[in-house]
Every structure is written in structure tokens, then in C-alpha cells.
Amino acid sequence: MIENTKYTNKYNFAFIDEATKKEIRRKLLKAVAIPGHQVPYSSPEMPISRGWGTGGLHITLAVIGREDVFKIIDQGSDASVNACNLREFVNRMTGCKTTFDTTEATLIQTRHRITEEELTEKQIIVFQVPLPEPLRMVERYEYKTLQMHAEADYAKMYVSLYESYVRHGAIMEGAGYPVMVNGRYVMSPSPIPRWDIPNLNQAKTLFLFGAGREKRLYAVPPYTDVEPLEFEDVNFEIEDFSNSGCYKTGYKKAFLDEIYADDGGRKFVISDSNFLDKKMERQETRQYSNKYIDQLQAYDL
Amino acid sequence: MTFNQDNWLLRVRNLTKIYGEPNERTLAQTGPEFGSNICPETESIVACADISFDLYPGEVLGIVGESGSGKSTVVKMLYFDFEKTFGSAWLKPYNNGLIDILQESNQRKRYIRNNLMGMVYQNPRDGLNFGFSSGGNIAEKLIMAGQMNVGSIRARAADLLTKTEVPVQRMDHRPGTFSGGMQQRVQISKAIANNPPLLFLDEVTTGLDVSVQAKVLDLIRELQTTLGIAMIVVSHDLSVIRMLTDRVMVMKNGRIVESGLTDQILQDPQHEYSQLLVSSLL
Numbered sequence: 001m002i003e004n005t006k007y008t009n010k011y012n013f014a015f016i017d018e019a020t021k022k023e024i025r026r027k028l029l030k031a032v033a034i035p036g037h038q039v040p041y042s043s044p045e046m047p048i049s050r051g052w053g054t055g056g057l058h059i060t061l062a063v064i065g066r067e068d069v070f071k072i073i074d075q076g077s078d079a080s081v082n083a084c085n086l087r088e089f090v091n092r093m094t095g096c097k098t099t100f101d102t103t104e105a106t107l108i109q110t111r112h113r114i115t116e117e118e119l120t121e122k123q124i125i126v127f128q129v130p131l132p133e134p135l136r137m138v139e140r141y142e143y144k145t146l147q148m149h150a151e152a153d154y155a156k157m158y159v160s161l162y163e164s165y166v167r168h169g170a171i172m173e174g175a176g177y178p179v180m181v182n183g184r185y186v187m188s189p190s191p192i193p194r195w196d197i198p199n200l201n202q203a204k205t206l207f208l209f210g211a212g213r214e215k216r217l218y219a220v221p222p223y224t225d226v227e228p229l230e231f232e233d234v235n236f237e238i239e240d241f242s243n244s245g246c247y248k249t250g251y252k253k254a255f256l257d258e259i260y261a262d263d264g265g266r267k268f269v270i271s272d273s274n275f276l277d278k279k280m281e282r283q284e285t286r287q288y289s290n291k292y293i294d295q296l297q298a299y300d301l
Numbered sequence: 302m303t304f305n306q307d308n309w310l311l312r313v314r315n316l317t318k319i320y321g322e323p324n325e326r327t328l329a330q331t332g333p334e335f336g337s338n339i340c341p342e343t344e345s346i347v348a349c350a351d352i353s354f355d356l357y358p359g360e361v362l363g364i365v366g367e368s369g370s371g372k373s374t375v376v377k378m379l380y381f382d383f384e385k386t387f388g389s390a391w392l393k394p395y396n397n398g399l400i401d402i403l404q405e406s407n408q409r410k411r412y413i414r415n416n417l418m419g420m421v422y423q424n425p426r427d428g429l430n431f432g433f434s435s436g437g438n439i440a441e442k443l444i445m446a447g448q449m450n451v452g453s454i455r456a457r458a459a460d461l462l463t464k465t466e467v468p469v470q471r472m473d474h475r476p477g478t479f480s481g482g483m484q485q486r487v488q489i490s491k492a493i494a495n496n497p498p499l500l501f502l503d504e505v506t507t508g509l510d511v512s513v514q515a516k517v518l519d520l521i522r523e524l525q526t527t528l529g530i531a532m533i534v535v536s537h538d539l540s541v542i543r544m545l546t547d548r549v550m551v552m553k554n555g556r557i558v559e560s561g562l563t564d565q566i567l568q569d570p571q572h573e574y575s576q577l578l579v580s581s582l583l
Contacts, residue, residue, distance in 0.1 A: 155445040232450040
């Protein structure tokens with residue numbers, strides 16, 4: 001008797017069928033070949049709605065292998081609802097080991113942060129991107145933004161930075177500060193804080209970005225120039241935490257979350273939960289190094 | 302201003318714009334002698350055809366005609382807002398006038414537009430971005446031409462707004478909060494921000510009240526004499542043409558029916574339609 005094995009497993013490894021995974025991988029190759037360029041892709045149906053991290057999930061599931069160790073963070077935290085659910089999903093669909101430890105992970109999916117610890121050549125980080133188009137805020141028509149990218153016509157982007165400077169005295173793009181990738185494409189780095197932007201430049205890691213709702217993929221390959229847009233006399237700056245410090249560790253050289261207390265007071269805590277744990281246990285950590293954070297003090301003297 | 306054959310600034314030959322699908326008889330069956338610019342066979346519309354002229358440095362050329370005569374189409378094609386159907390144009394400051402600017406790539410066209418030309422539209426909403434402040438609008442033109450220093454951009458914007466009599470305190474306000482005359486002056490500041498050798502003015506005073514009209518015209522005249530910019534002024538208003546221009550082309554149904562010195566045409570119009578225009582002048 002012929003045995004039908006097709007339906008003995010409820011799901012294919014990593015949920016998505018192989019043909020679709022292949023399509024996503026092919027688009028990822030294209031994205032890596034043209035750093036910062038947005039590549040349309042299929043964005044297949046997922047058991048979560050588009051716009052809830054499906055872009056990141058597609059990439060994760062398309063590139064994950066059985067040996068991978070998976071970590072997922074949401075705004076730096078391993079413990080938030082979005083991270084927990086997606087971690088469990090990936091774990092159940094692949095059987096891969098999951099971890100909180102940044103250095104142990106081989107594949108990291110993230111929403112709105114880069115880890116505080118420096119990632120290596122052996123790791124891949126996947127971003128969940130809500131709005132892949134950096135020009136959307138200055139140009140509402142898709143056909144025009146495509147044309148602007150094609151012709152590297154980014155004057156309007158600079159005008160919006162100029163406007164922000166004029167109105168607020170500083171360039172106020174809080175998250176998703178536009179960057180120039182490889183001297184060619186302006187890219188939205190997904191809403192990561194300005195703090196993380198310099199860490200994209202000449203990084204050792206492969207950065208993959210997926211926007212499920214908008215059906216776009218893009219990538220920054222290792223050792224690629226990524227520069228924040230700035231003027232000659234008005235420069236990019238990272239967030240200033242000089243007057244605050246993590247209330248648990250006193251550490252100041254990391255991106256801090258602001259916490260409001262019931263009495264209206266506020267305190268700060270390290271946003272990267274794994275980094276916070278390591279700091280509290282006084283473990284050895286290797287942070288990113290860039291010209292902005294290198295000059296900061298780690299602790300109050 | 303010396304007019305000799307070789308020192309032209311802008312040379313235009315056979316510039317034609319046709320909407321729809323023309324056949325080989327379309328051009329022969331349209332024009333002022335038929336009183337229509339719609340081809341009877343193909344129903345394609347000849348917005349303008351066979352426009353040829355030379356513009357000299359510092360000269361002001363008028364294009365006059367009724368609405369629908371194709372005068373705006375001519376300048377919009379030269380400013381790359383519309384694709385041409387046929388024709389060529391050469392601009393002296395661009396590669397010494399050796400390359401047909403209408404054949405260039407979009408990127409080169411944008412360079413020409415931002416560095417060598419300025420345009421003032423009838424409606425400020427076409428020329429200005431109402432989402433940006435008026436200073437930001439001027440900054441856009443400067444950034445497009447490669448200026449990346451906020452300090453010098455702001456100094457230049459303030460300088461231009463002073464020149465066009467817009468209060469500098471209002472530099473960071475959006476043009477939507479300005480009066481029509483002020484919007485038009487901001488548009489002029491933006492157009493001349495990069496000291497272009499060539500400026501297009503498309504019905505700039507239409508829709509403004511008479512006293513503001515006079516001020517805007519004064520401003521244009523002053524800019525013309527102090528900066529020596531060559532201009533193409535499109536208007537249906539003969540008094541604007543008389544006040545601003547040295548030379549004028551009269552257009553009807555997409556064709557030039559008469560051209561010559563402004564005084565001469567206003568005093569002694571030859572073509573039937575020019576006579577009608579002049580006699581309709583209040």
C-alpha cells in the first residue's frame with residue numbers, strides 16, 4: 001500500500017512551505033546585493049496579522065536552520081508580549097533552541113532596537129519594519145518615491161530635516177532616523193533610536209529588514225557604510241542620558257528606557273533586558289564602539 | 302545686451318506637444334487658419350507646434366495669447382514639467398549649448414532645472430510646497446543645487462526674502478498663512494535662489510488684485526535690471542507684456558502667429574488676431 005507522508009507533519013519545517021521560503025531567500029539575496037534598496041516580496045499569510053512582525057518573521061523562518069539558536073527582542077526586551085509569542089511560535093515550528101543571551105544567539109529578530117552588545121560575523125539580526133519607505137513622510141505617491149530612489153533625488157528628505165531643525169532647534173527624528181547606505185540609497189533603519197544608528201555603520205553583522213504589511217525587504221550587508229543624513233553645520237546626535245543613569249545599575253553608557261512612577265516621578269533603566277541582566281550580575285560584556293558613545297562615561301564618578 | 306546670432310542663451314526649434322495619437326496630416330489640419338487645434342481626423346490635440354525662437358542673455362521675451370493657445374505648454378516643456386512630442390532646445394550655460402536639453406536623462410534635467418532655471422507658476426501651490434515653511438521652500442531649491450550648510454542656506458533665504466519684500470520674521474511660517482501676493486513673492490524668491498540665468502514666469506499676476514499686481518511686476522522688473530536674468534513671460538494680459546518685455550510672440554491655436562518687438566506689435570499689429578488682441582485692450 002502506498003503511504004501518503006505528505007500530511008503526517010502538520011506543518012513544514014519553519015511553517016512556510018519550501019517554495020515560498022526560496023522566493024524570500026532569492027529576494028534577500030537581491031537585497032544584500034543592492035544595500036538599502038527595497039525589494040518587493042510575496043509576504044505570505046501568517047498566523048498573525050500583517051504589521052505585527054510578519055516581515056521579520058518571514059525572514060527569520062526563511063533563513064533559520066535546525067542548528068540555529070534563536071533570540072527575539074521587542075524594544076530591547078526579551079520579555080514583552082510580542083517577543084514571547086513569536087519566540088514560542090518559532091520554537092514550535094522549528095524546534096530550534098531559543099535563548100536570551102545575545103552572544104549565544106546565531107539569529108536574532110528584533111523590533112525597534114539593536115542589542116547593546118556588539119554582534120559578530122557569525123550572527124544575523126532581522127528587523128521588523130513597520131514603514132520601509134523613508135521618503136513617505138515627504139512624498140505620498142509610491143511611483144514618485146520609486147523615481148526619487150532611482151535618481152537618488154533626496155533633496156526633499158533634507159528639507160524635512162531642515163524644517164525639523166528650524167522648528168525645534170535640532171533634528172528631531174526620534175526613531176527611524178534616515179540613513180544613507182553605501183553612499184547610494186536613503187534607507188529607513190526601522191524605528192530604532194538614534195542611539196543605535198551609528199552601530200549600523202561598518203558593522204560585522206548582516207542586517208536584514210522585513211516589512212510584512214508593505215511587502216518589502218531590504219538589507220545592510222556586513223562592512224557597509226551607513227551614515228545618518230546631516231548638514232555640514234547641523235549634525236546627527238544620539239540621545240543624551242548624561243543627566244540620568246540606570247536606576248538598577250547606575251550604568252549610563254547604554255540606551256535607557258524612561259519609566260514613570262505612580263507619583264509622577266521618573267527613572268531610567270537599561271532598555272536591553274539581557275544587557276541589564278549581565279550588568280546586574282557583573283558579567284563581562286562587549287559593547288558596540290562608535291564615535292558617539294565612546295566619549296561617554298559609563299558610571300557617575 | 303547684444304543680439305547677434307551666436308550669443309543666444311536659449312535656442313528652441315520646432316517644439317511641439319500633441320496629446321492623443323496624431324497622424325501625418327494632423328499638423329497640416331490644425332492651427333489658426335483652421336481656428337482649431339483639434340485634428341478633425343484623429344481628434345488629437347495640438348497644444349503647441351513648431352515653436353522656434355532664440356532668447357538672448359538678459360532679454361525678456363513675452364508670450365501672449367488667449368487661454369488654450371499653448372503658451373503655458375511651451376514654458377512647461379522647457380522647464381521639463383511636460384514631455385515634448387517633438388522639438389529640441391539648447392541652453393548656452395549647459396555644455397556650451399551643444400546638447401539638446403530635452404533629450405537629457407531625468408537626472409541631468411533635474412540638474413538643469415535646479416541650477417540654470419527658475420519657474421514662477423500662476424498658482425503658488427504649483428511652485429511651493431505648502432507643507433514646508435517659506436524658508437524651507439527656498440532651502441529645497443538650494444539643497445537641490447548641492448548646498449548643505451544650514452547657516453548659509455538661512456542667510457541666503459533671508460537675503461532673498463528681503464529682496465522680494467517678504468518680512469524675514471515670517472521665514473519659518475508656512476506659505477499657507479500668507480496672502481496671495483506674499484505667496485507669489487516667496488515663489489519668486491525660490492525661483493531665483495540659485496541665480497539662474499533663465500526664469501520662466503507663467504501668468505504670475507493673474508488672480509492678484511491690481512495694487513499687488515503692480516508691486517509684483519515692479520519686483521520682477523527690478524530683479525531683471527539688477528540681476529540681468531533672461532525671462533520668458535507668459536501672459537494673456539497685454540499690459541503686463543508691455544510693462545515687462547522687449548520682444549513678444551503672439552500665439553493662437555498652438556502656433557506663433559506673429560512675433561517682434563513689443564512696441565511694434567502693440568502699435569502696429571500685423572496679424573488679424575494680434576489686431577484683435579490689441580484692440581480689445583481696455
